[in-house]
Amino acid sequence: MSDTHEHSIPFVRETELPQQPAPSNAAGPVKWMRDNLFATWANALLTVAAAYILFLIFSSTLPWIFGGLWTTSSLAECREILQGTSAACFSVLTERWNQLIFGFKYPPEYYWRPTVALVLMFVALAPVLFFDLPRKLLILTALFPFAAYWLIWGGTIWIPIMALVGFIVGYFVYARFVAQNFALGFFGGVAAAMVTWYIGGLIVPMIAPAVPALEAVPSRDLGGFMLNMMLGLTCVSLSIPLGIALALGRQSSMPLIKWICVVFIEFIRGVPLITLLFVASVMLAYFFPPEATVDLFLRVVIMITMFSAAYIAEVIRGGLAALPKGQYEAADSLGLDYAQAMRLIILPQALKISIPGIVNIAVGLFKDTTLVSVISMFDLVGMIRGPILASTDWNGVYWELLGFAAVLFFVVCYGISQYSQWLERRLATDHR
Amino acid sequence: MSTLSDPPQGSFRLSMLLNDSRYRSMTLQAIAAILLALALFYLYSNLAANLRAAGLNISFGFLGSTAGYDINQTLIEYTSQSSNLKAAIVGILNTLLVAFLACVTATIFGVMAGVLRLSNNWLVRKLMAGYVEIFRNIPVLIWIIIIFTIMTAVMPSPRDFRGDDPASSMLFDMFAFTNRGVYTPGPYFSRGIGGADGSVLNWVLVIATLIASFFGARFMTNRATRIQEETGIRPNTLWTNLAIWLGPIIVLCLILGLSWEMPALKGFNFAGGIKVGGPLIALWFALSIYTGAFIAENVRAGIQAVSKGQTEAAAALGIRPNRIMSLVVLPQALRVIIPPLISQYLNITKNSSLAIAVGYADITATLGGITLNQTGRAIECVLLLMLFYLVISLTISAVMNVYNNSMKLKER
Numbered sequence: 091m092s093d094t095h096e097h098s099i100p101f102v103r104e105t106e107l108p109q110q111p112a113p114s115n116a117a118g119p120v121k122w123m124r125d126n127l128f129a130t131w132a133n134a135l136l137t138v139a140a141a142y143i144l145f146l147i148f149s150s151t152l153p154w155i156f157g158g159l160w161t162t163s164s165l166a167e168c169r170e171i172l173q174g175t176s177a178a179c180f181s182v183l184t185e186r187w188n189q190l191i192f193g194f195k196y197p198p199e200y201y202w203r204p205t206v207a208l209v210l211m212f213v214a215l216a217p218v219l220f221f222d223l224p225r226k227l228l229i230l231t232a233l234f235p236f237a238a239y240w241l242i243w244g245g246t247i248w249i250p251i252m253a254l255v256g257f258i259v260g261y262f263v264y265a266r267f268v269a270q271n272f273a274l275g276f277f278g279g280v281a282a283a284m285v286t287w288y289i290g291g292l293i294v295p296m297i298a299p300a301v302p303a304l305e306a307v308p309s310r311d312l313g314g315f316m317l318n319m320m321l322g323l324t325c326v327s328l329s330i331p332l333g334i335a336l337a338l339g340r341q342s343s344m345p346l347i348k349w350i351c352v353v354f355i356e357f358i359r360g361v362p363l364i365t366l367l368f369v370a371s372v373m374l375a376y377f378f379p380p381e382a383t384v385d386l387f388l389r390v391v392i393m394i395t396m397f398s399a400a401y402i403a404e405v406i407r408g409g410l411a412a413l414p415k416g417q418y419e420a421a422d423s424l425g426l427d428y429a430q431a432m433r434l435i436i437l438p439q440a441l442k443i444s445i446p447g448i449v450n451i452a453v454g455l456f457k458d459t460t461l462v463s464v465i466s467m468f469d470l471v472g473m474i475r476g477p478i479l480a481s482t483d484w485n486g487v488y489w490e491l492l493g494f495a496a497v498l499f500f501v502v503c504y505g506i507s508q509y510s511q512w513l514e515r516r517l518a519t520d521h522r
Numbered sequence: 523m524s525t526l527s528d529p530p531q532g533s534f535r536l537s538m539l540l541n542d543s544r545y546r547s548m549t550l551q552a553i554a555a556i557l558l559a560l561a562l563f564y565l566y567s568n569l570a571a572n573l574r575a576a577g578l579n580i581s582f583g584f585l586g587s588t589a590g591y592d593i594n595q596t597l598i599e600y601t602s603q604s605s606n607l608k609a610a611i612v613g614i615l616n617t618l619l620v621a622f623l624a625c626v627t628a629t630i631f632g633v634m635a636g637v638l639r640l641s642n643n644w645l646v647r648k649l650m651a652g653y654v655e656i657f658r659n660i661p662v663l664i665w666i667i668i669i670f671t672i673m674t675a676v677m678p679s680p681r682d683f684r685g686d687d688p689a690s691s692m693l694f695d696m697f698a699f700t701n702r703g704v705y706t707p708g709p710y711f712s713r714g715i716g717g718a719d720g721s722v723l724n725w726v727l728v729i730a731t732l733i734a735s736f737f738g739a740r741f742m743t744n745r746a747t748r749i750q751e752e753t754g755i756r757p758n759t760l761w762t763n764l765a766i767w768l769g770p771i772i773v774l775c776l777i778l779g780l781s782w783e784m785p786a787l788k789g790f791n792f793a794g795g796i797k798v799g800g801p802l803i804a805l806w807f808a809l810s811i812y813t814g815a816f817i818a819e820n821v822r823a824g825i826q827a828v829s830k831g832q833t834e835a836a837a838a839l840g841i842r843p844n845r846i847m848s849l850v851v852l853p854q855a856l857r858v859i860i861p862p863l864i865s866q867y868l869n870i871t872k873n874s875s876l877a878i879a880v881g882y883a884d885i886t887a888t889l890g891g892i893t894l895n896q897t898g899r900a901i902e903c904v905l906l907l908m909l910f911y912l913v914i915s916l917t918i919s920a921v922m923n924v925y926n927n928s929m930k931l932k933e934r
Binding site: 343376380463471489 | 547550551554555558565568569571572573575641642643644645646649655656658659660661662663664667668671675872873875876878879886890894900901904907908911912915916
């Protein structure tokens with residue numbers, strides 16, 4: 091090769107050059123910064139502005155957080171140690187930790203009970219949240235509400251056991267008849283459960299020991315973040331079945347059923363949750379029989395459940411509407427009746443579509459449980475604004491307490507939304 | 523085929539009510555009607571028995587009686603001698619005020635954050651993502667309380683503005699930020715109709731002028747569109763429209779003698795100008811940034827929903843980049859953004875009821891709070907409260923649906 095060009099071309103490279111690294115302004119961090127931070131003049135200005143904002147935020151909060159005190163016993167003592175420097179007084183969190191989490195009236199010697207219930211909650215939620223776990227674990231999930239009720243409220247163990255027995259009897263009756271007819275199985279199961287509970291209500295006072303294993307704690311003594319968790323979890327789990335029923339009712343071809351569901355959903359969605367909580371605190375008692383005493387916790391649970399059920403119904407209606415019409419027609423052409431078609435074909439698909447929406451509602455609902463502080467229940471926000479800020483020791487410790495509440499809610503809500511995104515990717519069966 | 527759907531021969535049997543699909547829905551609805559009636563009757567009879575036992579009745583007469591409490595922020599004339607009904611109206615106006623203000627600012631925050639989240643700038647993108655995640659995942663009640671605490675505990679008291687070397691000073695000598703609220707200059711008419719005190723008539727005139735300008739500007743825009751369709755050349759409407767908007771209102775203000783009253787320190791407090799109370803600011807600002815985070819997500823989703831082919835097609839036609847945004851991308855994104863935006867506006871209106879937590883006198887705090895506690899008329903107050911919110915919600919969704927329909931893609 092080289093011989094042919096020897097006379098016509100002065101120089102020919104015969105060996106390949108080793109690969110050189112790219113110029114420093116076309117690769118690596120410099121290029122990245124040029125592309126992403128300083129692409130144009132406007133962009134550079136934006137970057138500087140954003141960096142300045144971040145600097146302002148961190149330069150004021152970081153020393154405040156890291157200079158914080160954790161072990162004093164009152165704000166006055168804190169200020170004495172700090173000598174006028176700006177730093178947090180986190181000792182309010184350590185000193186009032188139990189009040190923030192459990193409320194100020196829950197008996198301190200029983201704090202282990204809600205704690206065990208919390209651990210059980212994670213065990214019970216695990217098989218619901220992660221499909222890879224063995225399905226047998228769902229039995230634990232089914233047992234959890236009864237165990238948690240017994241742990242938190244205490245009293246005789248026979249009440250949750252009777253409630254559980256009612257569900258079991260109802261399930262067996264349902265399983266016996268559902269093959270013939272869904273309606274027969276469903277209403278038979280409900281009736282059997284009712285009968286069991288009625289009989290149980292007669293038996294329990296007779297067999298209950300005078301001194302129960304766990305001492306009873308009235309529900310007005312519940313408080314703190316525990317109350318937020320309990321309201322959130324109970325109301326979301328109760329409102330999903332109710333929401334499904336409302337959504338199906340709204341799609342129904344029977345005008346009366348449809349009309350009832352539409353009025354209920356639109357009414358609830360049209361008013362703020364606060365007014366419904368007012369109903370729970372001042373009005374609902376008028377609608378119960380005069381001799382019945384329904385405590386505030388239960389009344390609040392009823393109203394919040396109705397509230398979130400209306401929203402969940404709308405989400406599920408969206409899922410039902412998003413299904414192709416062919417699915418409904420295919421179910422009909424297979425000769426399935428309404429209950430079979432819904433249970434086996436429509437709902438599994440519609441619910442899958444609705445999961446992100448339902449999780450959004452659940453997160454919103456969990457945040458809205460702070461509203462109960464307005465009707466003088468002492469949840470986390472109620473505890474902070476009420477007993478803790480009003481006490482002489484901690485009068486004026488706003489940022490530490492409010493920041494703690496904000497962080498706690500952020501961790502839970504952000505965690506749930508990240509889970510929902512993971513689940514959405516996991517459930518995606520379409521090919522993209 | 524017809525044999526399959528032959529009408530059944532023979533007489534009507536009772537079991538057909540359940541087993542024949544022609545009658546079954548009738549049966550089910552009859553059962554539902556009976557159950558509903560029974561439930562309503564049960565609730566009503568409990569209510570009647572409870573009211574009888576408590577010696578109460580349902581009556582709305584309390585609305586006419588004297589309220590007996592003061593409201594610190596009112597849009598209309600109100601004293602503690604006014605009736606409960608007047609207090610409720612003050613509350614309604616306050617609810618509408620904060621809801622309107624928060625809707626406007628939340629839209630501004632949301633659109634800005636949503637657009638910046640799609641920016642090429644990595645730092646800005648991450649900053650906006652942080653804003654959206656932080657504000658969406660913390661309850662709005664906590665935000666309201668945090669901002670209210672800033673307003674009351676961090677802001678200086680009016681006392682700090684006194685003396686020769688005050689600890690705080692007013693912004694541009696016009697705005698005073700104190701722990702009792704923000705004081706801003708207030709407009710008044712020195713040569714107005716009805717004396718220098720100013721009467722409502724002056725403001726009606728101003729608003730009427732603005733409405734006339736609006737229609738005038740719209741007429742000019744429509745004319746420009748017509749000319750464009752006829753000749754293909756669009757006349758420049760910017761200057762005429764500016765003149766139509768600004769000209770009449772400036773002339774009117776000069777005639778009426780518009781002046782600004784500056785807030786000034788008198789004694790222990792500021793006087794003059796307009797006082798915007800701390801609770802109103804806390805509620806307004808908290809609702810704006812909280813809902814702004816949700817709107818930002820809607821805006822982002824809306825812009826991302828416009829397929830890239832649209833931008834590329836517009837670029838291939840030779841349209842300039844900023845006109846691609848305004849003529850091609852935004853009109854299509856708006857179609858996706860508007861329905862969730864409507865529900866965010868509804869959420870703002872409903873969340874404004876949290877005013878009760880910071881003592882802003884909205885309808886929930888007046889009718890559902892003080893009036894309820896003073897008169898003990900729980901059922902009537904809560905029913906009226908729900909009725910008000912229902913009417914507001916239905917009105918907002920009706921109005922916004924009309925707008926949505928006008929924006930919708932017209933198909934055949």
